[in-house]
Amino acid sequence: MSVELPVLTAKDYASDQEIRWCPRCGDYSILAQMKKVLPTLGIPKEKFVFVSGIGCSSRFPYYMDTYGIHSIHGRAPAIASGVKLSNPELQVWVITGDGDALSIGGNHLMHAIRRNINLNIILFNNQIYGLTKGQYSPTSPQGKRTKSSPYGSIELPLSPLSVAIGANATFVARSVDVDVKHLEATLKRAANHKGTSFVEVYQDCNVFNTGAFDYASKKGTKLDNLVYLEDGKPLIYGQNKDKGIRLNGMNRPEVVELGKGISEDDLLFHDEKAEDSSLAFMLSRLKYPNFPEPVGVFRNVSHPVYDEDVETQLKETIDSLGDGDLEKLFNSGDTWVVE
């Protein structure tokens, strides 16, 4: 029996709370795309839960008219895991940032991904601590001058996608805040994946780190700096689609120009379903300006899902041991009677 769902629109997912992000913050666009995607998923509105930690991005749940928890710094993946454990039918989204997910919450992120709990984790990467007014974050580039690194940060940054792939994530993608169509499509694919979906969104903090992703978002430059991943397709990019990435004799990626004896067939073909994650990992290491940075779905494989397995194990145990009987449990082991 199919139940007809009421037809909802983005507006139905807006809460009555005033949005307090800075004007022109990249977060607005992500919120807007999310509100567009949810009504298209065929999931009743009451089944969505948004869980966040601390940071600018983590105010997100307050602006969605769904169930939500704005929690504590870094712990959203763990809280979301508990929610999912209590009711696997809920669609649970984790909204986090580069500091929240990769610094204070790195452990929880890694383990949620490792377990392949059916969560959608969206990491807003702005390469800065915005809510605390401008300190360098674990994704800030080396040399970055911030309030806490006035002479330049000496730390090396993490690639969020490399971390996720290292933890054996089953769905890994990247998009850009202002690339609205691409972002919408990416969020939708993340929602439909079974298991942990991990999406990095390049997000402009126009107050503390403005322009960090101009190379990936400005009309004149982005096509030369991004390569859009499509499953089974060669890695071609550039304004005129005349550049590509191929593997050289050492199996290392290199940028090549098409023509002059190099055809599409010589290029690296994307395979998001490859069980071996080394291709996805290699793609996650490609960095501007030496390479175009891939966007789209890096990896999309099917593995056992934690919350489903929890339910299965309960059922199997009931099948083999019988539904639990308290009286039997109380009376197990050596017992004796006092008259």
Next chain:
Amino acid sequence: MASTDVIHSEDTNGKPIEKLETVVIRFCGDSGDGMQLAGTQFTNVSAVFGNDVSTLPDFPAEIRAPAGSLGGVSGFQLSFSSQDIFTPGDEVDTLVAMNPAALKTNSNDLKRGGMLIVNEDAFDKSNLGKAGYESNPLEDENELVSYDLHKVPMTRLTRDAVADLGLSSREAERCKNFFALGLVYWLYDRDPSPTEEWVKSKFAKNPTLIEANILALKAGRNYGDITEAFRVHYQVPKAKLAPGKYRKITGNEATALGFATIARISNKELIYCGYPITPASDILHELSKLKNFGVKTFQAEDEIAAMSATIGAAFGGALAITATSGPGICLKAEAIGLGVITELPMVIVNVQRGGPSTGLPTKTEQSDLLQAMYGRNGESPLPVLAPANPGDCFHLIQEAMRIAVEFMTPVFFLSDGYIANGAEPWLIPEVSDLKPIKINHPTERNGDDVYLPYLRDENLVRPWAIPGTPGLEHRIGGLEKSDPTGNVAYGDENHQEMTNKRAQKIENIANFIPEQTVEGPEKGDLLLVSWGGTFGSVKTATRRLQAEGKSVAHAHLRYLNPFPKNLETILKSYKQVVAPELNNGQLRMLLRDKYLVDVQGFDKIKGKPFLVSEIVSHINSLLEK
């Protein structure tokens, strides 16, 4: 022995049997000698026989400290009696020491004239050296003279007993704990069959080991029966416990069972989120077996995640619980604060151990009371309950869950290592006598076409709507909010109001918990106030003082926040009030703060429970002043 040394009868070998009321035995040896097993088996057969029992396992934090070293000694003390008993005993009547290190670290607790049974084969030069003996105390006429010493070549006799089974000498020697057990079974006229059954099921896959251990057990028994070394043996008759069916239970087992029970009878899913930590891990182990009761266990990546997942599970509508020990609570503190401000129901068990920091992981202490009360940022009140003994864990943990749900709050349950690992007979309850929690998840909006998550009832309790319920979508979080919308609010008056409401809600619980009871006179010279695992020692001390004619009463607190409403009157009805605690006076501080009563302390922080005699002599000294 403890009392009534009347020659009662003779056994078939003509050896006399004496009747005793209460006996305290301690098995001690190297960590690898199987002393916990021997103690547990003796406890089982005594409980099944019908004695009252109380146990005190005492083991090192190292899984296998260097063999023969003082630090590697593991002990198991138990008291069994024909009377109601509440402690594992002060002085040891019979000490079984499997090596020199065990003898050295335990002989001081053996009473003068007590029986000392040693495995003399272990007293070689190497072991003596490791224990710091310059000469063999078993051969020194001036050592051990005050004890009834029995030197038994247990290693050799065990090897001989299993010689025909083709075991390696190492395997054969490993059976020597069963030899010791068999000997003590003979000594106290115990029926070995529960142990034999246990061996059969434990080693079901290895018939040779079944045979070996049972042969060792029999050899020990025969040794007592046949040799001239032991002239008498003893009987401890059945205790007059309340009629009913019993089993043995530890505090951790009872805690896990209580959790599973309350969820089952309330028709709710139980979700346990935890991280392994001594001495709380057994709760995780027990619950993880109960999948056919619908119990979900989540072994989180750390204590912070365990607490966070507990909060998530509570938001999702489960009975959500976690258990840890003091260091784990430190890590959980921030998330517990989130539980307080979001007002979600959950139970947090702290099986307390010696601190600070890693402290004494395997030893008991009750020094986390103030942590439970105040160990979070901001004004962050929550209820605190503490069980009195292992069996009480079963009932009080259900009460903790009930308070959590009925008042929408995290609840602290302060167990301790002594209660958690200690065992006692447990009167098995009738399932039909247990009271479920009435749980109401709203399905209708409670406002004007909106759902108001913080619309409070007359007790200031908010509703528990859960995700998946159409039309009740709402957000909660760690930022200050306003009633009844739950919307973020930073206003000054609002923060004052919300802080007051959260505190008043917890205070209101006092209207729903039982009044404090007192054992002894309603007014008098001295009141002993205790909480948690010191119950048995303080109760026994009180009875002893009362028997001496002293005007002494005892109030044992199970509800520590809020306190029972009549507590102030009780405290003010005695000339002196003394709070013995295994800390530096934490309950004392709370009582003095709240009631301005001159509560005196009696503190002990040695990783061990109180001896009854310590309390009795301290109270007597106060009464004489």
